[in-house]
Amino acid sequence: MPSNPRSTVQEEAAQTSTSRKTSRIVRLAVIASLILLGLSGVGAWILLKEKSAGATQNTTSSNETNGSASVESSSPAPTPSGTVNNNLQTSEPPKKAATRATPVATTSGKWFIILGSYPKAESNKANERLNFIRGRGYDARIVDSDDYPNLKGGLWVVVMGPFARNEAEGIKNKMRSIVPDAYAKSGW
Numbered sequence: 001m002p003s004n005p006r007s008t009v010q011e012e013a014a015q016t017s018t019s020r021k022t023s024r025i026v027r028l029a030v031i032a033s034l035i036l037l038g039l040s041g042v043g044a045w046i047l048l049k050e051k052s053a054g055a056t057q058n059t060t061s062s063n064e065t066n067g068s069a070s071v072e073s074s075s076p077a078p079t080p081s082g083t084v085n086n087n088l089q090t091s092e093p094p095k096k097a098a099t100r101a102t103p104v105a106t107t108s109g110k111w112f113i114i115l116g117s118y119p120k121a122e123s124n125k126a127n128e129r130l131n132f133i134r135g136r137g138y139d140a141r142i143v144d145s146d147d148y149p150n151l152k153g154g155l156w157v158v159v160m161g162p163f164a165r166n167e168a169e170g171i172k173n174k175m176r177s178i179v180p181d182a183y184a185k186s187g188w
Contacts, residue, residue: 113182115182117157
């Protein structure tokens with residue numbers, strides 16, 4: 001039997017108090033860590049969002065009065081109905097590094113190289129074709145055919161361009177080794 005029962009009770013109370021303080025400190029440390037992780041994640045998301053937004057806003061335009069039209073060079077024109085199809089991969093860079101010199105679209109050209117066209121309900125097929133082309137080192141994108149008067153409406157179209165007509169013909173011939181049914185067509 002302990003000689004002084006009061007000191008044992010005081011020791012237990014001190015240990016309990018210390019244990020509570022330690023427990024409180026651990027809880028605060030865990031909460032602070034979670035808050036920091038959350039803030040880091042939000043910060044990374046904001047940086048990546050701004051970076052990708054900057055990449056998709058690369059547009060080239062010219063004056064309508066001189067016969068040219070505005071064309072987006074890295075993402076499709078917005079759909080007139082205002083709907084968004086989040087399944088389309090219109091602005092992602094190629095997964096592999098480009099091994100070929102990809103022709104650069106011109107601001108004065110009106111001709112696309114059509115590499116595939118798919119009904120709007122088959123956006124997955126358009127994405128497959130886009131990935132196929134990009135996987136071979138060529139820069140292509142998906143456009144909404146409703147935005148171009150010379151293209152049949154209601155389709156997602158995998159294209160390169162626009163280019164001047166003679167340039168489009170040369171690129172079409174080169175692309176036929178990859179997509180045998182590729183053809184050149186004026187979008188306007």
